[in-house]
Amino acid sequence: MSAGCRGFLHHVFDYETAKTLVIPHFGVGIVFRFTQLLVVLYVVGYVCVVQKGYQETDSVISTVTTKVKGFAYTNTSDMDPRMWDVADYVIPPQGDSSFFILTNLVVTPEQTQSHCPELPNPSTVCKDDCDCIEGYNDPRRNGIRTGLCENFSTTVKTCEVFSWCPLEVDTRLPKKALLAAAENFTVLIKNSITYPKFNFHGRNILPHVNSSYLAHCEFNRLTDPDCPIFRLKRIISEAEADFQEMAVKGGILGILIDWSCDLDWWAGKCLPKYSFRLYIWLFFRFAKFYKRADGVEERTLIKAYGIRFEVIVFGTAGKFGIVPAIVNLGAALSFLSLVCKKKKYYIKSKSGDAQNLTVANIFIRCPLLQTGLC
Amino acid sequence: MSAGCRGFLHHVFDYETAKTLVIPHFGVGIVFRFTQLLVVLYVVGYVCVVQKGYQETDSVISTVTTKVKGFAYTNTSDMDPRMWDVADYVIPPQGDSSFFILTNLVVTPEQTQSHCPELPNPSTVCKDDCDCIEGYNDPRRNGIRTGLCENFSTTVKTCEVFSWCPLEVDTRLPKKALLAAAENFTVLIKNSITYPKFNFHGRNILPHVNSSYLAHCEFNRLTDPDCPIFRLKRIISEAEADFQEMAVKGGILGILIDWSCDLDWWAGKCLPKYSFRLYIWLFFRFAKFYKRADGVEERTLIKAYGIRFEVIVFGTAGKFGIVPAIVNLGAALSFLSLVCKKKKYYIKSKSGDAQNLTVANIFIRCPLLQTGLC
């Protein structure tokens, strides 16, 4: 074999290893092993057990359906006696993850496209037609000005507008929520989730929950934590809010379902965790459209206050993965090799024998930090 | 220069390296190189090629719009002959990612706010007025009790309630879905996605798909995988469900669009992957409101069964990132340095020459595991 070939083979297959020096010094050994133990505890205890650093993760995909139950009876001076059921107070009615329950409202019935005087306001009050410019359009007011100044009442004149008349008078909001009985309504939430990377499927209606239990149960953290039927009063109080206060002025309640789980076989079952959170909100306006016998289109404008419930499903699942496990182990190994790299200065002994040494100056040196500490 | 200064300069600029011992032992060299090769194969093969550990990741942002096409003709003893188009059976009609197609229904027309006897049930049957408590309100029943006991039919008397009368009789659900023809409806799904971190934009309607192809094509995994128009019958059978069965009792079908991609320049195009998944669901009630000539509000209550389609878009993109690449490489290096750290005990030879050694006891020692193995 040629010299180059032999040199290459030696290069590849010669095994090289560091010469090490063994120091039978008990104190140094204790410190060394203790520091190694700390690193091992970090890897096993903190990274593995607490942070689960050896796991791969995946995000949840979810589908939610809801069903509200309950009805309310109202009888006020403003409105005829009325029975309200889900087709009346749930908007939209499809049972999505986000639904609004009407609790208070201002109704302006029998609006038609016509002319009427504006509501009195510093910018709408007028003395004669010159004060009202035809075609003027203020988004904060109620319609397009016609250029005429009309009597709003016996005491005040305002600019006339073309709009849905009569105009809404929104100071008539009831102080006590009209549908105060909504606090006793219940909502059934059905939620299916998937973690596609791990091919895991879950449902919030657990296998042991049968139809007869579902027909009568109600969610309670202590006695019935598996029942997916929630009484509105309870979940709003868990969010540290008052139902009647929210019902008057409107709000958003988040129903958060956390599906974060450990999917390894040694972990327990993967179950959803419910929590409730309040966000502030106002109102919205919608209309019901009708046609009169004479063909004129008419509408009932409803300024709706209520509580919007949003079911928000989130979660991260973890499962053992070789790549994250190796990465965390590798990082720990680097730190182990960092522990106490010592540099020794040898003082040549009288005999010149490298093995009979007198350790004159032992100190710990860390290549990165350049200090005398480790 | 002072002694301290010189010492510091030496400290910084002296180059120190481990003394190594070369053992020209072929067998040991083979084992050593083979173990190194395993580590390299793990890094290159598994971490890089299979798990793509060198990549940074990002989550998808998506927007979806849908359009259903098709109409159905019904003619039953219960209802007048009727033609149903999208404005009749798609709820809501806006073309969102989640839409419901009505397939079966129970219609209760001409309901008004009035009094009528409850539907017969063990809790509603009565003999005289004393059995019915005025104001009693059972959420599982149908209205507020008036305190009167009335004839429901010639054979039974029930408590009277104030409610939307006549009450819904929901045992009249057709056994065969009213809109069974819905299985031949089609839905066009347009989906645009973005991976903001990588500034990547994608659309499920690919550049080569033009309007004439779109006017006639239909999704088929083998012949037309790029066509974004799906026939309902086909996608429900792909989800291993039966359309007619779902159409009678209602259900949710998830249309999952997976945009997980490798965005590096050497990878192929980033294309969406479609799959379909069935979830169970029930029904919901909604109403159409009308006004009679006499001004009385009337409604048609509809108990709607059908299939809710939810387009769920998800995905994680990966692209080469220096930080994850270095982290995985670093972990592999730690393992390489772990391979076969040998410790040799030297037996001083007669001559005292460290280089003429007799290897008396070679064994492999791993600092972490403290065993005789590596």
Added chain:
Amino acid sequence: MSAGCRGFLHHVFDYETAKTLVIPHFGVGIVFRFTQLLVVLYVVGYVCVVQKGYQETDSVISTVTTKVKGFAYTNTSDMDPRMWDVADYVIPPQGDSSFFILTNLVVTPEQTQSHCPELPNPSTVCKDDCDCIEGYNDPRRNGIRTGLCENFSTTVKTCEVFSWCPLEVDTRLPKKALLAAAENFTVLIKNSITYPKFNFHGRNILPHVNSSYLAHCEFNRLTDPDCPIFRLKRIISEAEADFQEMAVKGGILGILIDWSCDLDWWAGKCLPKYSFRLYIWLFFRFAKFYKRADGVEERTLIKAYGIRFEVIVFGTAGKFGIVPAIVNLGAALSFLSLVCKKKKYYIKSKSGDAQNLTVANIFIRCPLLQTGLC
């Protein structure tokens, strides 16, 4: 103590360290320290400062509510003068994160379930009844064929269908958007977010924004970046689109709110970043249902073009985490140890003393790469 026990104790507590050789060579030392400095700069500069590799991350959970303001006046030859407010042009009206603003439409009023001739088209034109097959149902056309061939106009005969008649003639789409004034509408967006892992809550309405500022402000990147009220014309032009063009043919505008933040105490406040993106869309059809005095159901079919606004909230928060910090540090350490592992061949000197060496061949060898470079 037995020999085995003593051997074990030595094994555990003996401290071993590599013998190192110090070479007081300034040039080699400079190269060595410079390479170490590069690695440190990578770790501190790139990994820590730029990529924030030491952070743990979490995904955002969000809730959004919107409120549109503005009204428009239309007066065309096709329709009566009409004032449009939010209850007329916002679909759906609930103030969700996704809402559609009607800008152009084709109205087909007073449709009833009846018979009428199809719209002329190569597949619908006929000469006599034999050309029209009873019960034939083409999803791209308008109804179920009755088998009769009727006069559509004085010049053409088409197959008669059972459908909602009169049929919609959708070539009547106005060239200029009917509700062109919609460009001056404004939308107030309220957004609350949570990062559950870090227990961080944020709102896009910042603490210093009070009701009087909200009553008059408008979002402007330079002068009013904190105002959550957006004029439609401005946000569509920021998305590099033309409002009037979109208003005629319809489109989707994404309002993207990016909440990616650094949540460490030394970072600044966590604020949302707004951007706008255009996606193409078409139209949808919906109907308003009425009842005539004679009890016949009537509907007004509306083919609605407009702009669908979707508020998309996304973001990833980062906060210092021990595990990712250690992992990145460990990777860097592995690379440091990789730097210039030198292998020296010792040439036995005449005296045989290992410490009096002549460095005959110094080259840098990297265990992985097997080349002469490092």
